[in-house]
Amino acid sequence: MSSTDLASVGDHFIVGLRPTTSLDPRDRALLRDLRPAGVILYKSNFCHDLPYEAWLANHAKLISAVREETGRERLFIAIDHEGGRVCRTPAPITRYDYARSWGEDAGAVGAAMGAELASLGVNLSFAPVLDIDSNPKNPVIGARSFDTTVEGVVAKALAFARQMEAEGVRACGKHFPGHGDTQVDSHLELPVIDATLDALRRRELLPFAAAVDASFGMIMTSHILFKAIDPEWPATLSRKITHGLLREELGFEGVIVSDDVGMRAVSRLFDNPEMAVNFMAAGNDMLMICAHWADTERARLLAERLIEARRSGALASRDLDRSRARVAAMLRATPQNAVSPLSEDVFRRHAEVGALFSDETAEVI
Template sequence: MTGPAGVLLPGFRGTTLPRWLAARLDAGLAGVCLFGPNITSADQLRRLTADIREHNPLALIAIDEEGGDVTRLHAATGSPYPGNALLGRIDDLALTEDVARQVGSELARVGVDLDFAPDVDVNSTPLNPVIGVRSFGAQPGLAARHSAAWVRGLQSAGVAATAKHFPGHGDTAQDSHLALPVVDVPLAVLRERELPPFAAAVAAGVEVVMTSHILLPQVDPAAPATFSPAILGGLLRGELGFDGVIVSDALDMAGASGTTGMASAAVRAIAAGCDLLCLGTDNDDRELAELEEALADAPAARRADAGARVRALAERLSRAPRPSFAGEGVPLERIVGAFDVRPGVRVERNRVLIALETVPNIAVGTSPWGPAAAGAQVLHATAESRPDVPAGAQPILIGKDNHRHAWIRDYADAVRRAHPGALVVDMGWPGEDRRYAEVATFGASRLAGQALLAWLEGTAR
């Protein structure tokens, strides 16, 4: 892989390899990033990844498979794994490593060799709109232990792990897909709170670290992390001693290219220290041509170093053993044991489940979640439409991050006035006001939905 193409990782539309993308792989494109709409089945995905490697045997094939709310392999059904927040609450490092090994083995079987996981951010604010249950927890030490375990498990299956989003996306109340968040804290706070999970992942041998499109004015007042030599070179390469591949978060995000455009963002990212440029979900031939032309103006030594690091990673992964591993799954009792249930909560025999549907963040997408993903019959409430509660039934209101949505708080209050026995469940990261999280599950994957149903039925407590 040589030239500007050797640092580009585009997404594409469809479930088969487009001709334009095949031609660019023939010419040395670094690889591709797959998303839920690219996948219909394991067999289809194996054919797609084989086709990609037919055009470039060293192509990196990347995916966001976090093993919880963020899933691409199971985008149509919901994930069968517990996400990071549940694993952190269970706090069994062997289990975390085992789950990651199962994820890695599943990815290896379908031809994926680079996973943009784990999310090692410390979720230090419950108002975070994009991290939440993707985090192992709010305590740096806990997050560090489980980050290292997840890296070990995934990479034992021959799939490269990615610690993200450096130097930490946990202390934000904005989504960098939509804006440029600012984390205005001293470097000492970063070292104490945000950096320990990244340091633990580096010590565990993580192959890749992903940047964040976040401005840290007390570290670099001029450039977000993705474009900051002080953060990528000074903190990540220098202080943490990371010598692997630095990949940008998607450059089509507003926090990266919203004011400058993709071409300028690509050049700035390479110049700052990124090696591999994740471009987004829906790129095309014209856009890649523009990016390659722009990258010709990036510093030649930096571009050559980036290409060499990407090439070395691809060569290592092409030789990596991929042992088959079939896990036994996680017992529902262990998931239920990680729930936070307020004292005095009662579940009635005659009940109706009402899913509180909000606009999902871009990272999570539209995967089925909660009891509906687990096959239960539910009613649906939105900001615009609320179902009638059947007479005599206990309403079980089930949402995600309920405290962040005014209409959910108002709706829950109104339902309680009409039905004093109503129960409110939060399958996201709960806020401090537990009126809107009498039961907090810390995850909404299909497995978490199955566990919630078992808890409601009394078969797992």
């Protein structure tokens, strides 16, 4: 299949780069052929052993190469930047503590994070976490959540998102319809939740409903099986959850993106290219595949299957066009930030905004 064909579905993909600080030849080829609407950066894409000026110059070259190879005028340059261990960037980018520690400073932290990320050319952060920290045995959410109550999550997460977006970095609420009550890590295995739909409506869905009302442009789904709603498919692939709950019940008209489909909760499912068809048919818009858990070359097979499904009628062209239009609309409204240095004074002020974190960061989460 030609690169022209692959690029016809590039709007439906966000890809992670391989763990290099300059663009790997295989990434160059994939970006050139698929022309994905976005890329996501990880810790290994930054030079952590160089002074700020040096690593920023190298980073600028990387971002320039990504833009050149995709040939897109508008592109999502994304990152996970939540605070705590979920931080990819080297010093002097401010290392804030987990969201739980910010309290009433959540908005100010969002503004500082937004300014710093925008200076890296980033225009999309997969934050805030809209999950409620309701299960003390949860191994992956915990203090990443803004609060243990609906009211706390809504007030702080929305203040954070509003201020971050004011600095030119789009927010993405996650992990729909709620990851706070799980007891296993979806990076490692598939969590299963028995909660009824009524129970979700009373708690987990409320922060997402608030995000929809606040005009969030993007929401990320979770790799969780909600047995009482859809005993067959995890939320990522469930039309009952993605279309039924998020689109129809909550009225979300923006972009729905998956969590990384290389994560072990769903990775084996996506060994089958047919899952790309199921994913789009469920009402999603953008499939994210990163290099940490999987080979991003898998994106080629998934894209080819989408093209075949469109040609055969297995996927309605009308639905794909609507999905593409949602992605295009968000891209039009998303700043295309240039890489530029910030002064020591800016970083000094930012360090006083909220609680800081000093432990090691994580490659993923």
